[in-house]
Amino acid sequence: MKFFLKIFFIGLFFLTNSIADAKFCIGCGHELSDNANFCTRCMAPQPKMTKLPAVNRPKFDMREHILEMFEFVDDFEGSFHDVQYLNILGKMPEIRTKFQNATLKYRQIENDLDEELKILANLxxxxxxxxxxxxGVMKNLRLDSGYKDAVLKASMVAIGLRNKIIDEFRKPVSFNYDELNELKKRVVNISHRTNKYEVTSKYLTIGDEKAVKGDSVMVLGITKGKAHVLLMAPTLNYKAVDGIVKLNELEKRTNWKKEYEFYFID
Structure with missing residues (x-):
């Protein structure tokens, strides 16, 4: 299972650091030349990709432009909150193509953007x-459904943390120097909030279940000396296991440290 966790997060890393500089078919996602009028694979007609001129738009106008450019990501995310989320996985090729084309447009204006708008695009x-x-995880037939459910929950927590910051950009206010630095800290803090911790003792009791040595857990939240913990491993009942664990027990039985509680202060 550690192997699949590594593959999952390594994949995310490379996706984060690679964005296409090409045009992609709006029908099948096939890579095309910038001046292609038709797809060479499916023959679908393609919109013209004109290079966007540098423009001095007002900051709020550019902010709205970025929000609109990637709003399809918000729409697609909403589908995953439906209990029938597996039914929409077939839409991924279309969303992938939209993201590649949106990224190409973004690259054309990136150098003219303020730092805060680059943060928004990165979110x-x-x-x-x-x-x-x-x-990718949901389509992998070799993975346990309980683990898949845990990945979905963990990912939605990570997405939710990003959504809270994105919502700040929907307000018609500017960020001053201190506010921008605080914004950047919140972005960095997401990685700490979504860390996985290894069970280092014989077991860790999570609700009515037990995580065994070597399993990974994620802390979803902390309240009054207790942590809401999610097991990132296969389960006996094929559903994600989560429950409340005392912080001193979590520190005793995993590589969680007491100072990590700081990252969960909103």
């Missing part, structure tokens, strides 16, 4: 990559 990129990761 959408990582949201998309998490959805791409969910898609």
């Amino acid at each position: 959408y990129a990582t949201k998309y990559q998490l959805l791409e990761g969910i898609n």
Whole structure:
């Protein structure tokens, strides 16, 4: 299972650091030349990809432009909150093509953007990559359904943390120097909030279930000295296992440290 976890997160890393500089078919996703009028694979007609000129748009106008550019990611995310989420995995090729084309447009204006707008675009990129990761895990028939359910829950927590920051950009207010630095800290903090911790003792009791040595767990939240913990491993009943664990027990039986509680202070 550790192997699949590594593959999942390594895949996310490379997706984060690779964005296409090409045009893609709006029908089948096949890579095309910039001036292609038709897809060479499915023959679907293609919109013209004109290079966007550098423009001095007002900051809020550019912010709205970025939000609109990636709003399809928000729409697709909403589908995963449906209990029938598996029915929409077939939409991933279409979403992948939309993301590739949106990224190409973004690259054309990136150098003219303020730092805060680059942060916004990066939040959408990582949201998309998490959805791409969910898609890959859900389609892997070798993985236990309980583990898949855990991946879905963990990914939705990570997406939710990004959504809270994205919502700040929907407000018609500017970020001053201190606010921008605080925003960047919140972005960095997401990786700490979504870390996985290894069970280092014989077992860790999570609700009515037990995680065994070597299993991974994720802390979903902390309240009054207790942690809401999610097991990132196969389960006996094929459903994700989560429950409440005292922080001192979590520290005793995993590689969680007491100072990590700081990352969960909102």
